[in-house]
Amino acid sequence: MIRFGVFLGGLFFSLGCAAQGVLDYPVNSDAQRDRLESIAQAVRDSLPLGGDVRQEKHLSVLAEPIIGKGSFALSAEGTIDWQLHEPFAVRYKVNGEKIVRLVDGEQEVITPSAEPSVYGFFRMFEQLFALKPEQLYSVFTLYLAPAANNEWHMALVPQKAPLADVVDRLLVTGSGGLITQVTIAESDDDYTLLEFSYPDRETR
Amino acid sequence: MLTPWVWCCRLLATFMLLAGLWMLPRLEINTDLLALFPQQNHSAAEQQAERQLSQSFANQALLLVGADDNRAVVERLPQVITRLQDCPCIKTPQLGLGAEGDHFSDLYSDNAPIFLTDAWRQKLQNQSLESLRRSTLRDVLTRPGGINRDALANDPLQTLAAFKRRALAAPEALQIDGAGFPYINLEQQKFYVLRIELAASPYSVATQTQFAQVLAKAFAPLRDLSGYQRLDTGAIFYTLSGTAQARAEVSTVGLGSAVGIVVLLLLVFRQLSVLPLAFAPIAAGVVAGLAMTQWVFGQVHIMALVFGAALVGVAIDYSLHFFSKRFAAGKRWRSDEGLRQLIAPLTLGVLSSGAGYLSFTASGFPGFVQIAVLSGSGLVVAYAVVIGFYPKLLSRPAGFSLGPVLSKWIAQISRLQLGLLSKLTAPALTIVVVLLLGVGASVWQVNDDIRQMQRADPQLQAMDQRVRGALAVQPALPYLLVQASSAETLLQRLEALQPQLDAGVQAGYMHSYRSLAKLLPSGERQRRNAEIWQDRVIDSGLLASMYETLGVKSAAQSGFIASLSSPVFIDVDAELSRYAQLPSAPGYFVNRGKHYGVISLYGLQDGAALSAFAATVPGVRWVDPVTRTNQLLREYRERASVLLLGAYAVILVLLWSRYGVRGAVRVVLPAALASGIALTAVLFLGQAISVFHIMALLLVLGIGMDYALFWRESAARSQATFLAVGLSTATTVLSFGLLSLSATAAIHNFGLVVLVGIVLAFALAPWAQKIRE
Numbered sequence: 006m007i008r009f010g011v012f013l014g015g016l017f018f019s020l021g022c023a024a025q026g027v028l029d030y031p032v033n034s035d036a037q038r039d040r041l042e043s044i045a046q047a048v049r050d051s052l053p054l055g056g057d058v059r060q061e062k063h064l065s066v067l068a069e070p071i072i073g074k075g076s077f078a079l080s081a082e083g084t085i086d087w088q089l090h091e092p093f094a095v096r097y098k099v100n101g102e103k104i105v106r107l108v109d110g111e112q113e114v115i116t117p118s119a120e121p122s123v124y125g126f127f128r129m130f131e132q133l134f135a136l137k138p139e140q141l142y143s144v145f146t147l148y149l150a151p152a153a154n155n156e157w158h159m160a161l162v163p164q165k166a167p168l169a170d171v172v173d174r175l176l177v178t179g180s181g182g183l184i185t186q187v188t189i190a191e192s193d194d195d196y197t198l199l200e201f202s203y204p205d206r207e208t209r
Numbered sequence: 210m211l212t213p214w215v216w217c218c219r220l221l222a223t224f225m226l227l228a229g230l231w232m233l234p235r236l237e238i239n240t241d242l243l244a245l246f247p248q249q250n251h252s253a254a255e256q257q258a259e260r261q262l263s264q265s266f267a268n269q270a271l272l273l274v275g276a277d278d279n280r281a282v283v284e285r286l287p288q289v290i291t292r293l294q295d296c297p298c299i300k301t302p303q304l305g306l307g308a309e310g311d312h313f314s315d316l317y318s319d320n321a322p323i324f325l326t327d328a329w330r331q332k333l334q335n336q337s338l339e340s341l342r343r344s345t346l347r348d349v350l351t352r353p354g355g356i357n358r359d360a361l362a363n364d365p366l367q368t369l370a371a372f373k374r375r376a377l378a379a380p381e382a383l384q385i386d387g388a389g390f391p392y393i394n395l396e397q398q399k400f401y402v403l404r405i406e407l408a409a410s411p412y413s414v415a416t417q418t419q420f421a422q423v424l425a426k427a428f429a430p431l432r433d434l435s436g437y438q439r440l441d442t443g444a445i446f447y448t449l450s451g452t453a454q455a456r457a458e459v460s461t462v463g464l465g466s467a468v469g470i471v472v473l474l475l476l477v478f479r480q481l482s483v484l485p486l487a488f489a490p491i492a493a494g495v496v497a498g499l500a501m502t503q504w505v506f507g508q509v510h511i512m513a514l515v516f517g518a519a520l521v522g523v524a525i526d527y528s529l530h531f532f533s534k535r536f537a538a539g540k541r542w543r544s545d546e547g548l549r550q551l552i553a554p555l556t557l558g559v560l561s562s563g564a565g566y567l568s569f570t571a572s573g574f575p576g577f578v579q580i581a582v583l584s585g586s587g588l589v590v591a592y593a594v595v596i597g598f599y600p601k602l603l604s605r606p607a608g609f610s611l612g613p614v615l616s617k618w619i620a621q622i623s624r625l626q627l628g629l630l631s632k633l634t635a636p637a638l639t640i641v642v643v644l645l646l647g648v649g650a651s652v653w654q655v656n657d658d659i660r661q662m663q664r665a666d667p668q669l670q671a672m673d674q675r676v677r678g679a680l681a682v683q684p685a686l687p688y689l690l691v692q693a694s695s696a697e698t699l700l701q702r703l704e705a706l707q708p709q710l711d712a713g714v715q716a717g718y719m720h721s722y723r724s725l726a727k728l729l730p731s732g733e734r735q736r737r738n739a740e741i742w743q744d745r746v747i748d749s750g751l752l753a754s755m756y757e758t759l760g761v762k763s764a765a766q767s768g769f770i771a772s773l774s775s776p777v778f779i780d781v782d783a784e785l786s787r788y789a790q791l792p793s794a795p796g797y798f799v800n801r802g803k804h805y806g807v808i809s810l811y812g813l814q815d816g817a818a819l820s821a822f823a824a825t826v827p828g829v830r831w832v833d834p835v836t837r838t839n840q841l842l843r844e845y846r847e848r849a850s851v852l853l854l855g856a857y858a859v860i861l862v863l864l865w866s867r868y869g870v871r872g873a874v875r876v877v878l879p880a881a882l883a884s885g886i887a888l889t890a891v892l893f894l895g896q897a898i899s900v901f902h903i904m905a906l907l908l909v910l911g912i913g914m915d916y917a918l919f920w921r922e923s924a925a926r927s928q929a930t931f932l933a934v935g936l937s938t939a940t941t942v943l944s945f946g947l948l949s950l951s952a953t954a955a956i957h958n959f960g961l962v963v964l965v966g967i968v969l970a971f972a973l974a975p976w977a978q979k980i981r982e
Contacts, residue, residue, distance in 0.1 A: 060353075060355065062355035062356070064357070064358050064361065065358065066358055066361065066362070066761055066762055066765040067759065067760045067761060067762070068760045068761075068762050069760045071349075071350055071355060071356075071759060071760070073350060073351060073355075087353060089351045092346075092347075092350050092351075093346075093347040093350060093351050095347065095351040097353065108347070120374075121385060122352070123352065123353055124384075124385065125385060126353040127353065128385070128386065130353075139280060140280050143280060143283055143284045144283075165287075191357065193358070195357060195358055197355050
């Protein structure tokens with residue numbers, strides 16, 4: 006079985022009050038489900054989408070988090086263009102199962118079996134931005150915090166291995182139809198924080 | 210005098226029947242035609258390698274499931290797996306493909322310095338430190354999702370990840386969906402991959418039955434999905450199909466023979482009471498024959514099973530003799546007297562039939578030996594039932610005689626046969642023989658290709674093709690066998706071969722290969738890797754510099770560097786000894802003090818190039834079981850042909866002393882001519898001659914000689930004796946002739962030659978006497 010060992014690096018998330026609170030609201034009522042569906046519809050409607058991304062890797066053995074900055078574009082069909090500008094320029098083009106990495110002008114095709122972590126990351130990214138609750142229900146236990154203005158907070162807890170072996174939970178924050186932050190918490194205290202911004206769009 | 214013999218027969222029949230009934234549920238049916246052939250022609254090492262490969266892959270099955278609604282499939286798959294786990298026939302059901310390298314997973318952990326791929330070894334040795342530092346940092350810092358603590362501590366350069374990817378490489382086509390479920394795309398449809406490891410041999414009928422039942426139950430939740438498709442690959446599906454085919458053929462041959470015999474018996478003897486009596490020895494013989502074969506060989510080959518059904522036509526002969534004798538005696542019938550007169554010919558008959566089947570063992574084919582054991586033991590038990598129980602059960606006279614209609618038919622057929630044969634003069638016969646030889650020679654062709662003698666289920670083959678097109682999960686039959694005097698030398702040899710094999714992959718000779726060297730480095734390579742690591746990664750300061758740049762805390766840095774500076778070397782002897790015990794880990798074994806490694810080849814495209822390459826490397830052998838078997842089939846075809854001609858020569862010489870030259874030729878001619886015509890007929894039908902045709906001709910010779918001798922020796926003008934021979938021929942043709950309906954080419958060919966040959970041998974048999982006299 007392909008492992009997700011390296012996939013989705015470690016993440017500590019000192020959950021804070023708001024995030025802690027999300028886990029008190031499992032999506033198990035019709036009202037919750039309807040609200041989740043309306044958020045999901047808004048997220049889906051915002052495709053195609055492009056913006057900036059900032060990745061912070063927080064590991065307990067690091068004095069400071071590792072920070073990367075770049076941009077991304079996601080089409081309605083699910084193709085992803087992921088570019089990191091700092092600290093190094095690397096670009097990933099994802100089209101279905103095909104992933105191409107471009108470094109220093111050289112192109113390399115990545116197969117899922119060769120780099121399951123990279124493949125797994127983009128699969129998760131695509132699924133979050135094409136938010137389809139009926140698909141997520143089969144993989145995650147879903148939580149949705151009560152409405153606060155236009156912002157929403159959602160938690161996704163993997164139900165079973167192999168995902169549950171490496172990811173403790175995903176915390177997703179959004180505003181309207183735009184996802185603004187994703188936190189990937191590992192089973193230890195490490196975590197990854199992904200922040201998305203959309204200069205071309207007004208965050209409602 | 211007879212009583213002890215009768216009691217012996219009763220005891221033997223009862224014991225064998227009970228033993229047979231106990232053994233029947235334990236039958237294992239082998240459908241692999243390769244299992245028919247002798248193993249002595251290749252080395253013990255090749256035998257062991259092929260046994261390991263077969264065991265490893267035979268117990269595995271791969272199922273691909275898809276539907277229009279992928280989400281529904283994902284939701285229901287766990288339920289499918291739970292249901293599969295309920296079956297004792299299944300050891301492991303799992304999503305995705307297993308990996309033999311899992312055995313070494315514990316060794317890989319925290320031991321990066323000794324596990325370096327060729328590419329990383331070259332990179333560490335040849336690239337500048339700055340270049341290494343930059344490329345590694347770029348990889349760590351730009352990886353989507355980032356690197357985690359374990360990787361930073363134990364595999365900072367991702368060298369171990371590269372080694373594991375190579376060692377445990379999954380097929381490129383295998384994808385993982387968002388839920389972690391493995392799948393492949395086939396013709397734009399998503400198919401989830403499910404691997405099953407069986408708990409027992411797929412040849413076991415009990416396993417097959419349980420497996421078929423659990424499959425029907427387990428996949429029920431998916432079956433109602435729109436666009437649901439399941440693609441099955443693995444030996445178990447072929448054995449299931451083979452057993453179903455065998456059952457159908459056994460039914461055809463067994464039932465066909467039985468129905469024919471019932472009609473004949475009712476036509477001739479006009480008494481329903483003879484039917485159970487006639488079939489009791491047959492049933493006992495078939496059950497005992499199967500049980501004996503299972504006991505002797507541990508399994509029953511499909512070919513022996515089908516031949517077992519043909520026993521029906523031969524085993525009935527003993528009953529027919531008894532019925533005919535009683536029929537002929539009329540009201541004067543006394544069973545003890547009848548038995549006294551029959552005991553000698555019936556005993557001689559079973560001995561001669563047994564001897565005939567024993568001649569099959571001279572072929573050296575395990576398959577034919579199985580047929581001989583099954584048929585021989587079956588006939589002995591049928592004989593024992595007749596001798597042991599018939600005198601008691603048929604103690605009263607029959608009370609009727611040959612009907613007038615039947616008498617008329619027999620007279621007409623006999624007259625027609627003799628009339629036609631009397632018109633065939635010596636010159637005409639010569640012309641027929643020359644024409645036959647000419648036509649036969651013009652269309653003569655031989656074929657010793659094993660692949661054309663076995664037709665697998667086309668639906669399964671189509672599924673196999675679809676799956677193999679995307680997933681190379683089963684190796685090709687040819688393989689490379691590497692030999693060395695020690696485990697360490699073997700690993701070094703395998704390592705030395707890797708660059709050439711990789712070049713073979715690049716050149717398109719094969720898709721991929723599996724070698725032990727991919728999983729475990731030799732002791733020498735472990736030390737060399739550790740030296741390179743220590744020199745280029747630790748002592749050069751590369752690792753410390755990387756940690757510094759990444760901001761790893763100094764306490765953590767020291768711990769990581771200390772750990773990565775003290776690798777644990779692996780004792781390859783001890784590790785491979787443990788590995789060799791794994792039932793599903795082919796690739797290594799020790800035979801007579803020598804160590805062997807098997808390199809399995811996947812998606813083989815150009816065996817000739819790899820074979821040529823292997824010939825140039827000491828200690829490496831290219832083994833192609835199919836070519837080897839085809840060569841063997843050729844040798845045995847030639848050997849059987851010589852045996853056949855030799856048998857005719859010996860019979861001619863033996864008959865010469867009794868009948869003179871002309872008389873001997875007259876007796877042999879019907880069988881010889883029948884064989885010639887049968888062979889020409891199958892050639893004309895487009896069949897190429899194989900060892901199975903020649904073996905069938907041996908049977909035609911044996912049975913044809915019986916008919917000819919009967920005509921030569923007996924008063925053939927008697928209606929009752931003509932009827933007895935006619936009935937015997939009819940039952941033999943019914944049973945062996947029905948083999949020609951088999952879907953297995955080898956059985957079909959055998960049956961067709963026997964069918965044509967026996968009918969002609971019967972028709973031409975009167976030549977053995979001087980017809981015009």
